[in-house]
Amino acid sequence: QVQLVESGGGLVEAGGSLRLSCAVSVRIFMFSTMAWYRRAPGKERELVAGISKGGSTNYADSVKGRFTISRDNTKDTMYLQMNSLKPEDTAVYYCNAVLAMDYWGKGTLVTVSS
Numbered sequence: 001q002v003q004l005v006e007s008g009g010g011l012v013e014a015g016g017s018l019r020l021s022c023a024v025s026v027r028i029f030m031f032s033t034m035a036w037y038r039r040a041p042g043k044e045r046e047l048v049a050g051i052s053k054g055g056s057t058n059y060a061d062s063v064k065g066r067f068t069i070s071r072d073n074t075k076d077t078m079y080l081q082m083n084s085l086k087p088e089d090t091a092v093y094y095c096n097a098v099l100a101m102d103y104w105g106k107g108t109l110v111t112v113s114s
Contacts, residue, residue: 007020011113019079019081022080033097036096040090048060062088
């Protein structure tokens with residue numbers, strides 16, 4: 001059974017940093033793509049960053065240059081390093097993995113105060 005568990009969210013001041021982790025119950029090298037999504041209050045879920053099996057990455061324009069996605073196949077964990085956080089980054093962040101179907105974590109809340 002595939003389980004994704006996010007951690008690392010919390011309250012931070014604008015300009016601060018957080019690192020989110022996504023621990024997976026199976027070997028992550030199997031997944032074709034992994035990604036972080038977020039849903040801000042009153043908004044649709046949006047893709048924040050994605051990483052392929054080969055390590056290629058893509059980012060939403062709003063986070064380019066501030067966020068970095070990575071995956072550690074030896075620890076079966078994906079990360080999202082978030083720097084220079086802004087109040088508009090406030091959202092629930094979800095971990096996603098794709099292997100014939102989409103798997104999702106339950107999310108971790110990030111709140112950025114101004």
